[in-house]
Amino acid sequence: MSARLDAPPAASVEPVRRSPPGLVAARVAAMCLVELQKLRHDRAELLTRAVQPALWLLIFGQVFTGLRAIPTGNVPYLDFLAPGILAQSALFIAIFYGIQIIWERDAGVLAKLLVTPTPRVALVTGKAFAAGVRALVQALVVLVLAALLGVGLTTNPVNMLAMGAVVVLGSAFFCCLSITIAGLVLSRDRLMGIGQAITMPLFFASNALYPVDLMPGWLKAVDYANPLGYEVDALRGLLIGTPAHLALDFGVLVVAAGVMIGIAAALLGRLAR
Template identity: 45%
Template sequence: MVNVISYMATMLELELRKLKNDRMELYTRAIQPMLWLVLYGTVISRIRAIPTGGIPYIDYITPAIIIQSSTFISIFYGLTLVWERESGILKKLITTPLPRYSIVIGRSFASGVRSLFQILIITIIALLLGVKFYNVFYFIIASLIIFFVSSGFASLSVVIASFMKTRERFMGVGQAITCPYSLLVMDCVP
């Protein structure tokens, strides 16, 4: 049991080192949510056509933007696996003594950590725009839930990617997952 946890921690550390050396990925992934907050949030809040129950519109859509952008990263996380298969890195990784499930779980948790960074960036932008987070405890609980949901989507993504031979096929499956999911998130959050 201790070995499995250390194997998962090793995979998590590997992914975090990649992120540490290439921070541009974090910044580029923040562009779309920033556009949603800055452009759509401020413009639609001035129109006042959507009933929000007395909450400013930008405060109303911020949770949905956080959830959507954080989990979309995870849905396409399996693309890395397809790329690693094409480049030959996956063969080297599979020949290590790590159990395969520890590779999947470790990488999934790494995707969850990426989602936490995404939450942090979007929260900073939202605070600069004047968004009020009404209950800090709920925000922390929501962040933990998003971490585990993102990890779950990353696991699903890695499993799906293990059956895909090309990036194009995987992108098609990822799009098929994100379309109904985005409608669900935007419809269900506050």
């Protein structure tokens, strides 16, 4: 009887605390805001990153439009190319985002973030959406250049908002892919090498430069598994009005980004060891 009286009641056991969704969302927004503050000191980098898509549109797009070597139906090749180059520029920004994570680890910032109450998923999601907003700034540069070259872009505000969502989702996926690779290789040099090795294959194994109908069977299979292909398909449908599978494109991008955020969050602690 005395043992029973001395035992603490079951109600005194403290339940496991879980962060409510609203708190997680607030922390995601805070992390995203911190990342976006860096844009004020990064304007020169954004301008230099705009050089490559400008060259694709000015040289590659203009030349192949005149040659008519790639059949795109009633759509001028430059119009067909512009959404693909927009997606490419977002990819190039996001795919090297893991280098920043490694830099934060070396500077001791990552270890301090991981001991805060902020969930790891919130940390990764904040960085993913910050990469998406960086990509939106880059996309604005590409859109302005495309408009100056005479590309027939939509002026529908709903389509433009949907375009922004597509760019953010695609960038979030590739940003978290980069963080995942960083969590596996743990080295800045290795991440740079892998990033450079997969960027161009991802680009060329998509419908960014040519229609899917022109691809051989094996390349079509790769394109169906490549999130960049769904991003380009959605951007073309929204920006220049070509037939697109918008529901499928959005669904694939949302699922792919969500899965990759979870994987990147699971590997984040490995970076800080």
